[in-house]
Amino acid sequence: MTDYRYDNRTVQGFILSAIFWGVVGIVVGLLISIQMWAPGANFAPYLTFGRLRPVHTNGLAFGLGVGSIFGLSYWIVMRLCKRPLLFPKLARVQLWLFNAGIALAALSLMAGHTQSLEYAELEWPLDVAIVVLWVMFAVNVFGTIVKRNEEQMYVSLWYIIATVIAVAVLYLVNNLAVPASLTKSYHLFAGVNSANVQWWYGHNAVGFVFTTPILAMFYYFLPKATGLPIFSHRLSIVAFWSLVFAYMWTGAHHLVYTPLPDWLQTLGIVFTVFLIAPSWGSVVNGFYTVGQDWSKMRSSYLTKFFVLGITFYGLQTVQGPTQALRVVSQLIHYTDWVPGHVHMGTMGWVTMTVCASVYYVIPKIYGTEIFSEKIANVHFWLVLVGQLLFSITMWITGIRQGWMWKATDAEGKLVYRNFIDTIAGNYPYWHTRTLAGIVFTVGMLFFVYNVLMTIRKGRALERSEAPAAPAAVTVA
């Protein structure tokens, strides 16, 4: 146990950092959701919607997402390799660099330094920092796996390895740019190529940040939390290889009906539809795993987080391929439907699974139990209600507005010629979205409180178990 102490603290550091940036990102999310219906809430120049939207997305994808991926992947790697990290100090340096990087990222985005590429907005000096971070992560993950004390690599390790490789390829290529100054650069690719490379990256950022590492958590923590083994190893194998193979083909579904050549659009659509299969491989595996004993839903409070998480993942991966179809895309693309879809994944699947994993890990670090299961349950229900309210309102208003854009009369004239007439009806839904965000945020604050109190409890326990050490030294 003591062998792991230092590394466990690093893991906890990543988790706490991820939570911190998560809260920042969510608060910014609330602010931009208010700006959508109250333009007076824009505070020029730094706090306008245009500059803050990327702060929200990057803060959550890189701060909450990548931060928890670093921490929880290290936890998983150590347990599955039966050894501490190969380079513990390096991981600690990585933790500090990560926090400095995210802080600078948020500030630079507010200052308007951006490449205007979604999820790759950061300018080149920060890109360099992110590449360094990723290399540190890769070195520790691969080093520890190579020196492992367990013959077989479990599924979660496969997903972590694929994540490390795919993100490296994606990030390096899409961020190729020529600098004009320290804060401004121009994408190496132009027009249709710029678009194609960006969405090859953009969709796979979703695939390899919001899917594969989260699946690694799911495959590891679900059996741990429930005590039930994964239903089918063979299904895991098939789902893994088909997922990592198919994902990279699908980016063009973001560019349906744009000037991108038709053959590329069609290829992207076909592979996107196919993607249902590997995604549902994991969904089925998850359900059948819990299906071995449904009473776990009652007896183990974490089970419902994982079941809900994988359910949202399942819905998301049916919705996604449907959206890629040309007939559907022409109606919902560019509307509020898309944030509805995105947040089912981010708030439902990602946040649900990450929170459950954190609930599992934090008490284990101190050899104790969670501070309060009751609070965890309140957190669960609030987050669920907030998420559903968010997505459902955005789906409705997305279809509503998409239909108004298309509506023509018998002579082919537009029924809603004035664009603003199609926006006016969004306001009630945008109000409701902010309400949903508040409910979700309150839920997340319960989570944060629960985690902090568990750590406090754990620290007190440590102090009482280390009788020789004077209190002052322990605090330092």
Add this chain to the structure above:
Amino acid sequence: MSGKIYSKPVTFAVMATVAVLVGTAVTMAYPLVRPEMHVKVEGLKPLPALELAGRDVYQREGCVSCHTQTVRPLKSEVVRYLGSRAQEPTARYSLAGEFAYDHPFLWGSKRTGPDLAFEGWIKPSADWQRAHLENPQKLVAKSNMPAYAFLSGEKVDAPAVAASMRALRRVGVPYTDADVTAAGADVAGKTNMDALVAYVLSLGKAVNRGAPGGVDVDLAAANPLGAAVAAVARGKQLWDANGCAACHGDEAHGQDGVAPNLVDEEFLGQKGDLPDAAYFAMIKGGSEVKPALGRPGVADGGMQAFGSDLKDEDIWAIVSFLRNQKGHEATESKAEEAKEHHEAAERRAKDRK
């Protein structure tokens, strides 16, 4: 998959790499060498210095968070963004060849506001664009677009524009040495607002999307709808539905520096009214018909042509509405005058006492 690779991390990593690289090679790398990915519309030119500076502002402010820049080849979309006016059928939607110098592309992914790919044709008035950016809600009450008035107080950073040109030249945009040298002078004294407006007005202009031919102006034509109450009501409806109010105001009183008053004594900048047919021609053909009407109007024009959106009958209905509005004003001002006369007379009567 044989079970062995799951205990051999290096082999496993190599296989995973191959798995992700197949799709990458076909859908990302191979297109980079395809000719259809490197097309250019005829006569495409890199953005001049001021517009380039404007594009940088557009990026900096994250306009791409709310605005797309690609008109899809869908019927309703082509009509909405006035692509339907273009003579060439292929010019009615966005073309790959228009974006050959766009580093990066700015097509966006969310239309909280309208698409801007053809904005240079849709709202060609610099005054309108400036007034709108300064305070969107003043022109479009229900808009949720942020106000960008602060841009008027920022000077364009001239050395940065030259540096941008040099960087863009390195990625293949054909800026000449002369372009780079002249950049400083081209943007001298200009604000970021000037730059952004210039950029927005350049959108979609690489391809001719103007209305086919001109509009035949027949000043003798009479309004077939006359002053019929139904026509006036329908005209008011069309006035609201087609966004005339965004420029001319709800009651057609005009807005300073944006669009003229349509119910005062002046028409196109000169005293004296013109017949209904002149109103009809301006609405149908926009500022381009001014020579046929023989009046100067606003120097840089800015009235868009509605001929491809509105049937002739609809345009006449709007004219009926404007005439009615004008009549109203006249009566009101007469009543006002009479009242003033009356009051003055009373005052005089009092004074005398």
